[in-house]
Amino acid sequence: MFDSVLQGKEKSVYADKGYANKKRKTTLESKGIFCGILEKSYRNRPLTKAQIGKNKQLSKIRNIVERTFSFMKHVLGYDRCRYYDIRRNRFEFTLNATVYNIRKLLTYSNAIS
Numbered sequence: 293m294f295d296s297v298l299q300g301k302e303k304s305v306y307a308d309k310g311y312a313n314k315k316r317k318t319t320l321e322s323k324g325i326f327c328g329i330l331e332k333s334y335r336n337r338p339l340t341k342a343q344i345g346k347n348k349q350l351s352k353i354r355n356i357v358e359r360t361f362s363f364m365k366h367v368l369g370y371d372r373c374r375y376y377d378i379r380r381n382r383f384e385f386t387l388n389a390t391v392y393n394i395r396k397l398l399t400y401s402n403a404i405s
Contacts, residue, residue: 304328306354309347328353363395364388 294311305320306328320327328350331343339347364370370388373381 306350306357308354330354360389360392363392368392 294307294316298305300323302325304326307330309330309332312329312332317327317329320329330347330350331339333339368388368391370384374384375381
């Protein structure tokens with residue numbers, strides 16, 4: 293599903309190491325897209341210090357996005373879709389995103405006050 297999600301207008305792509313393979317990385321780089329896919333170690337080939345450093349830098353960026361989904365999963369209990377209808381699932385996801393944004397707004401407004 294990874295390749296079908298790409299539209300071709302991306303400037304950069306960030307993903308977990310589960311999506312790492314040489315073909316995908318070379319394809320992204322040949323299209324001029326920054327490849328932010330985490331480096332993956334293989335049997336008898338651990339990551340180098342440079343790869344570990346690169347993964348840490350990319351993880352800082354990915355953390356911003358992952359934090360939202362972690363809140364939805366752990367606090368709101370949205371760990372899987374409950375409905376067979378895509379409209380209902382989209383509505384539930386949008387509602388959860390709205391709750392997250394309201395909570396974020398209240399947290400920031402309390403921090404400023």
